[in-house]
Amino acid sequence: MNPLFGVLGAPLIGAAVLAAIPGYRMSARLNVAASLIAFLASLLLLRERPPSGDLLLVDDLNIVFIVLSTFIGFTTSVFSASYIGHELETGRLTPAYLRFYHAMFQVMMLGMNLALVSNNIGLMWVAVELATLSTVMMVGIYRTHEAIEAAWKYFILGSVGIALALFGTILVYLAAQPVVGAGLAGMAWTGLVAHAAQFDPALLNIAFVFLLLGYGTKVGLAPMHAWLPDAHAEGPTPISAVLSGLLLNVALYALLRFKMLMAACPGAIAPGPLMMGLGLLSLLFAALMLYRRRDIKRMFAYSSIEHMGIIVFAFGIAGPLGNFAGLLQMTMHSLTKSAIFFSVGHVAQVKGTQRIADMGGLTETHPLLGWGLVAGVAAIAGLPPFGVFMSEFLVVSSTFAREPVLALLLVLGLLIAFGALLLRLTSVAFGAPRGPRTGVHASYVPMFAHLALVLIAGIYLPAPLVAWFQHVAALLG
């Protein structure tokens, strides 16, 4: 049986079933089960790879994303199970909303998985839109003024972004059509990349501008980032984790695909400088924005923008080192950031607020959560022994040898961002305890599983993984 059925079918069926089932315990478990099946199926993909069709494709590049995506989907569903119960107790959500929530969770997973495995740029666009719509729903699920505003902002900006991306997609088709011919082949990655050399470079250039801005909106690059902080802050925390850990990656994946296309067409402008520019802008902007944040989830959302900036920069610098670093950074960021959100989610539940000023002394009152948060922030700030250190090491050092000025800007951004994170971390994790000290029924497994993976990656990367990343990095050019 084709494992892709598992990857796509599990969320699809899961969504349908979850929409029908009342009772949150049952549905939370089912949610976990569906996510687990998708994850296992994606692991199967590693062993046997189905042949690519007109619509679906599994190759070296996207399999990285698929496995990562289904894994984080799975761990998030585990976290969500313990998180959401608390929301029900405090009355922030009603059972009906929970039913909706679980169904939407699977729809979102379906959208993201579909976007990753689709071979067709049109289908991918539809899938990304599906994921966007479902996350918009989730962001607004608390129905507070702030949540609705965040959802609306997300929706409008996301829609405009996605519209631009569609225009870009049409232009790509237009460029492909004279060479590849009309029909599905003209929109399939496999066909596009194979013939990219003969495409009209000028048309591709314009297409790339639209795609960069369109999918860049979803990646959260400045100046199209505005939806991201609020969406992270106002939605349920599992969704924040998924947004940072997955959705941004999916959009990034789309960008990377188109970048490969650009790279394959000799006359087209190099996408590198554009990506480096936007990446640096995002990094510096987000770094400064971190300072005035009072909401802990919004702060980490800005940190996601910062990291997306670094990742896009790394892919912009390209070369074997740059691409390797970008892939690694992306993987590590997904794992770390979702781990941070797992911790933050429980913290916010305990304290009854997301205001940083109302938290304090976490390592004393809730040692596991607190130290987990400390480890997470240390990891996200690029300190060893965590994996982000390696990727930032590679990005900075390889940039400095080639573009010293850019590297200095990069380092400046990293330092500024680090300062802000450190300041807030100190006030949250240390000092005299502030806010309620009640215990928490937290599931620590997802958080520490992620941190452990990041830790191991920081110390030891298994050779097959490295070879695979290097291969992908070479593909990316």
Place this chain on the structure above:
Amino acid sequence: MGGLSLDVANMLAGLLVLASFMMLYQVRLPALLNVLSLHAFILALAIAWQAHLQHAPELYITALIALGFKSVLIPAALRRIVVRLGIHRGIETVTGVGLTMLAGMALVALALEVMLPVTTRADPVTREYIALALSVVLLGLLSMVTRRNAVSQVAGFLSLENGIDLAAAGAQGMPLVVEISIAFSVLIAFLVIGVFLFRIRERFDTVDLQALDQFRGERA
């Protein structure tokens, strides 16, 4: 392909751009929605003409969606919303219509300057369609940026989307156009429902700091 068919196609696309300009100009909401209706109607005609030219029957479906959904249903729904929210008599305070129009002209010029030189390999109809579609997209975005009202922003977005539909229809033999237009319609439906459900009027678009304090967690 004869000269006439080309002329018709040209005329339809040009009309769409003209409609976009009308939207930029219109300040009264009900009138704006009427123009939107017209905009979608012209789009439906243009797509149908493409379906005829390309012998692509599935494009007729797209044209039908455009006609039924975008030209009739959505404007009607928006009109209801406008009445419900009690803003149908209001005049939008758009500053500098003249300036906006000038900017629109510049955008059309930019769109043509950007698109025409690069589509030399495509056939003439496609060329025109794509270039004018880009104009419509940019104008739609411009009207979103210049409007403060949620309903008129939605209207702006719809016109933007119409431009994309035009481009999709114009791209010869593009697959999945129907699917994409359906997906887009769903998006728009959500948009309208969102406006309706959440009573989104002007409240998020005020520059009054007090209101910001109220609705944004950050400043508390």
Place this chain on the structure above:
Amino acid sequence: MIGDLLIQGAQMALVLLLAPLFTGVVRKMKARLQRRRGAPVLQPYRDLLRLLGKEVVLADNASWLFRTAPYLIFALTWVAAALVPTFATGLLFSWSGDLIAIIALLGAARFLLALAGMDVGTSFGGIGASREMMIASLAEPAMLMIVISLALLAGSTQLSTIAAFMLSSAVGLRVSLALALIAFIIVALAENARIPVDNPATHLELTMVHEAMVLEYSGRHLAMIELAAALKLLLTVSAIACIFFPFGLAAGPDGLVRYPIGLASYAAKLGVAAVLLGTFETSIAKMRVFRVPGFLGAALMLSLLATLLLYVSRGL
């Protein structure tokens, strides 16, 4: 070897014996210049003997540091003095420490003295220690800069070598040497608590530095400190004599005849120094404490200038 050992021993004994005498001579000189008759030149010996015979009155809360410090201070000063050639170079153990080491040994003595001053916990002890360290913080660098400029000239920090170099004809008259000499004299005055930096004969609270530190000492402890102070004065004068006026210094193994010449010239130099010091001290007033930094700062600047000149041109 044996001869060297003898010379070394003789010098150590000599400085020990001569130190009180030199102090006595200076005092006599000053008294005469002030038209007083003054105490006999041997009075310092009598003072020391009397102090040695007395019991020690120890403050209630004096610690072991307070009791051992006088002996250590004396020993450190004596060892330093033993390294300075007085009438003959080529001391047996002169290589065990150079000019920098001598300064550091004196510094160690001062370090202990300042600590001892603070031990009992009186306000005067604190005053003395605090001011002493402030003065030292300027005097020591000036001293080291003088050493550096001498060492640059002579290519050595070894006192014997420097003296030998000064004896040779290679020296001539140099700007930097003159600067160094002036600076050396200023530093010497400060180091030995002489007017205008400090007045060894006063117990007026607000002006004293050195005396304030030893206020709590009595009996044999005081004797040791007085002796050490006298030794230090002699040592400084010997060093100036040996570096800047090395005439008659007995050097090398070439016979016993030179030693009497050396001794005689040494005695003469000491006499001249006592006269000059007495005259100088009588003709000048003591400075306020916070004028001292300016005085010593001048020495530091002069010595730095001397060194810089040498770096710029070896001929200056």
Place this chain on the structure above:
Amino acid sequence: MTLLLLCVAALLALGAAGAARARHPDGTAVVYGGSLALCIIAGLVGLLHLGAAPQTGVLPLGLPWIGARFRIDALAAFFLVVVGLGGGGASLYALGYGRHETVPERVLPFFPPFLAGLILVVIADDAFSFLFAWELMSLASWALVVAHHHDAENTRAGTIYLLLASLSGLALLLALGMLAGPAGNFAFAAIRAAPPSPLGGLVLMLALLGAGSKAGLVPLHAWLPLAHPAAPSHVSALMSGVMTKVAVYAFIRIVFDLLGPPAWWSGVVVLALGGVTAVLGMLYALMQHDLKRLLAYSTVENIGIIFIGLGLAMAFRANGFAAGAALALTAALFHVLNHALFKSLLFFGAGAVLSATGERDTEHLGGLIHRMPRTAFAVLTGCAAIAALPPLNGFVSEWLTFQAILLRPDLPQWGLKVMIPTDGALLALAAALAAACFVRAFGITFLGRPRTAAAALAGEVDRFSLAAMLGMGLLCLLAGLFPGVVIDTLAPLMQALLGARMPAQLGLPWLSIIPVEAARSSYNGWLIFVFIAAATTLTILAIHRFASRAVRRAPAWDCGFPDPRPVTQYTAESFAQPIRRVFGSVVFRAHEVVLMPPPGDTGPARIRRSLRDPIWDALYAPVGHWITRAADVMNVLQFLTIRRYLGFVFIALVALLLVLALWQ
């Protein structure tokens, strides 16, 4: 090598054990006992490798295509010895001191990994492992700094510390990245083999920035006086005594090993920074009355002295004068060792005072010599050593530095001609100020009368702490008495790095040391020591035999106005007043105001003094201000309307399209 890596692994495991058994009564003993043993092993391994050929090893960790490479050469071995000594001493001390810890679960898990980081930095042989260990060291020590996190000052210290540590890590990353080139040849062996980088000056300045900010070079020292006092005392000792030395190691490794011969102007820069650091560090120290902060500033001073030595070595090396470079570098490394010894000792002493009285502020102490005589003796040794008094070790290294300064007045470059003698003056000034500073520190803390009840009731500390302090004191003495041993031990290192060495010392008669030639200068520590000891003993014996030995206890004389209250004593503030007036009025804009009560009022007059930190004002405050301003300005972007955000997208789109249109 294997043994050493096992040591590191064991230390990391010990950290985990510390986390698990922190609250257990024997947790402290297990962790510190274990780290003591492992430090001894590491130190011994270093000692054995001092003269041996370099040994390398690779683990399949770290950067996958390079692996984690390790190498012990003479330089690494020497610093391993320093780490072993400092770490071992701190562990031994902590066996006793650590029992008073109130939050062992915040100290025990991080202490062994900190040691592991220190060891790893020294033996790392590729850029990645090096920086990995570097940051690990920072992170672990940061956790230790914020261990007592209820005190807001400690957490602030931690923040500033980690920020500057991060700056240093990034600066080194840039330097090493430049050395590794675009192809990413991160192994040190590859860097050595590559031709010298054309941007060597830039690399050198980055290395100076990176290593200097970790070592505490002015003006990058700001974290040091905050972080070192905040940590538990044995950790302060380790940070001051060892970690700053590891930073020196990083500088030497990059500048003397990886980079080719430096340009002469870089020597001027290093010399200038070193001289300024030495003097300013000591002046800062003189203005402090917190014992541990004073010690931290004194660390800054000593780093300055070390960098003077390094700058001299660079200047000589740039002029192809290898023998002189060997002398200067030996002096610097000797001082590295010395400072590790006496600064550890002094921090142990401060910790002992802290645990006995609960006070760090010297104004609340006094008279401890009566209650803690052994501690007082050990600390006095340390004070004398750090004040560069003969015959202790501090004197020897400063003496060697002076010899290096005097060595070559005929260097061709004018910058060096002016800078070297100036540094001589600065060094002398720093040494004299150090003496004043430690008279003050020891005098106010241990001498006089107790100023508070806590000080009056203090008791002697435990055996382990005393053993650690006395052991360090003994080492200070030994290194001062037999400096030839240290110099000869360093000789293979010099030979490897510079291709020249100092003359062999151990064969000389009487075990003197002669840096260049006998006629030039020589010094014999143990002989001077014997002289002093003999003279003292003889004098005491003679006087007690022939004169009086009677003692009578009486109230203090105090010029006839004895006041039993301890407030009449000199305080740390008043002791520093003359120096504050002389130097501080310029450097710190020190200002004193005496508030006299109006006539008839019997209240006391008050003196108020104010100091400004010039470096903070000139460097850190503006940066902070700038970032705050920028953050405030940018923050507006969080509160715009959706329309405005759309406007951004629109502008970006139009701008990019315009660019394309113009470009085509």
